[in-house]
Amino acid sequence: MALLHRAELRPTKLELLAAWLPGRAWFGGEAGADLERVAAYRFDDPAGEVGIETLLVRAGAGPIHQVPLTYRGAPLDGAEPWLVGTCEHSVLGRRWVYDACGDPVYAAALASAILADTGQAEEYFEVDGRREGRAPSMAITVEGAHRADVPQIRSIDRVEDGDPVRIVTESVELAVVRRVGAHTDLPGSRLAGTWANQPTPLPLAYASLR
Template sequence: MSGVAHIHQAELSPSKEDIAVRFAGIVTLLGSYRLVDPDDEVGIEVLVGSDIDGRTVQLPVTYRAEEISPEHTLTEMTHSVLGRRWVSNALGDPVAVAQFIRTILEGDDGATRSDGVPAVLNLRGSGTEDKVEVRDVELREVTRQRALGTVNIDGRVRSFELRLPHLLRRRNTTGVDANTPRLHLIGWLPSMPEKQRVVAELSIRA
């Protein structure tokens, strides 16, 4: 279990709907899924919705009390409970990247929300590790859909590439899919577990 994401009943300006349409072309916001920062300082959320063509797309973001980097800042937000927040591209946030890597390697699932609202997608990583320590993420190259860098996994520094595709494509579950790496994070609607989509892909190198 990835833990519990603590959710406040708050008014947001701009709203998540505004952020989704502005930065991802999401015209209908369906919901989100979350991971949890163990230190409870960074909110990690991926907004999921449909674009003007009806395709399912996602926007990974983080919420912080202080700006992590102007390069990765999407917008500032006023939160009626927490005050001023900075919304960033999650692939430019080392805390979020570490949690995506850990979730995938451990074969973990997504976070549960404290307000009881279900995640738009159920998640499951493809890894088989029982428990891994992921720390010291160093980002070398970042876009909206990809992060390259190094990470310390159980005391060993490894190179990694993490992708969170904008368009959520269907996962091939009937045979070998040459486009699906061995390490990935899949998501599915709770009502349709057979229709799995690849939400994140991970490559680890020595």
């Protein structure tokens, strides 16, 4: 479950992405257009230390881009190339925001979601000592074999950035679609998503055992 806070972020997530996305080779947004949040989904970190959120965003009439992010309370060693930026959270303090494709906690969560169909995290607020749920802005589904024995992922061997971005670990290989609607036939079990005005599932990511 993902505990959310009614808090202010400075800069906001969209402001961070608006500065970071145009420098990505796979970005195809409309030049000068404001960045729009289309939908999002979250995964749980079993240790409860890292926030894991994937945003679907669009700039103007450009394609919808999928941007997985991890939020950490301290820098991740060796992950400087994946740092999107830092922000001040009015409840949690400074947060380091990473392109999650370079974060092993995200790789482990994505592998479990696809190979074991663990689903997205349930989101809630704490209100006067009780939980108040928030409805998800999109649904995710899995196509492919479900396993109960997904190998643990503690590190990433390499990341091949691009569209899709390939995340290679010792036991699992993952492919994350950057421009949603592309790459509909990659090998492995598939994670797909639907959201408002998109009732047909579109591929988001793939996973296969090595």
